[in-house]
């Protein structure tokens with residue numbers, strides 16, 4: 001009887017000693033490969049007598065199974081060790097300081113917008129919005145611009161190409177069309193644009209809204225850009241008068257410019273949608289390019305305003321014998337230029353990161369101007 005224990009022990013020793021997968025594979029080929037030592041033994045079974053085969057068969061097969069199992073165990077162990085080594089080698093040192101993060105800045109217009117909203121929210125106004133692409137009705141007709149009236153030209157309107165229905169839409173030239181949308185919304189269940197919820201107050205005023213948004217006119221110089229931002233205000237109730245308008249604007253100007261000393265005046269003006277109309281000027285002091293608001297001997301135009309024209313109320317289904325109110329329209333960017341000393345409006349929208357680093361605001365700073373002043 002042949003004893004295979006010597007071969008088994010020699011292979012076991014070599015398998016246990018194999019230090020990498022390549023060495024192990026060499027041993028496997030040598031023993032179990034096509035002409036490996038154990039494969040040859042298996043082949044020899046064919047040449048044996050039946051009796052011999054009955055005896056040797058189980059021994060050789062057992063030898064093969066044992067060696068194959070040992071090789072598989074060793075292979076798993078070597079693979080695990082290889083993975084461990086790889087993980088250790090590729091470890092990332094998380095204690096290294098990261099490269100300095102670039103902080104974004106809040107654009108001055110957005111900072112000013114936050115400040116304005118904070119002041120008007122304190123005064124009890126809510127927010128409304130409307131679309132940038134308007135129709136002639138909301139931008140002009142309902143606001144009492146007569147058809148073909150030169151006042152329509154005054155605005156240097158960007159007109160869109162005529163659509164299939166023969167209408168020409170436009171980029172709104174002011175936020176005043178949202179006056180119309182807000183008043184209409186009292187009566188009609190208009191979905192969408194007005195941000196402050198479903199029709200309110202059983203279809204009746206009071207209304208007290210501000211409307212911030214983008215506006216467009218074909219114009220470009222140091223104080224004009226084709227796109228700019230306005231904030232509309234609209235207050236409608238039974239007995240609103242110009243005294244309320246003046247008080248509201250005075251409050252706003254004092255808080256926004258963080259000065260209790262504001263002297264303002266109404267200067268007569270014309271807007272088709274207000275009667276009487278005015279521009280409000282604020283006392284200021286100019287020294288060179290710098291303007292100080294609230295004191296001095298100069299006047300600075302700051303906002304257009306007036307009492308809502310009866311035709312506008314009528315166009316929105318409100319009876320002007322019952323309801324009246326005021327409206328105003330601020331240039332948001334312009335207020336930012338005045339407060340934060342930006343000399344050229346065009347820079348505001350040139351997307352120059354260096355400019356934004358300089359004139360922008362930290363995102364983690366509470367907007368000022370909202371509280372602290374009485």
Ligand code: PHE
Nearest residue numbers: 174176304305306327328329
């Ligand atoms: N819409 C006017 C403008 O853009 C401003 C304004 C608004 C005037 C509301 C009066 C009332 O010039």
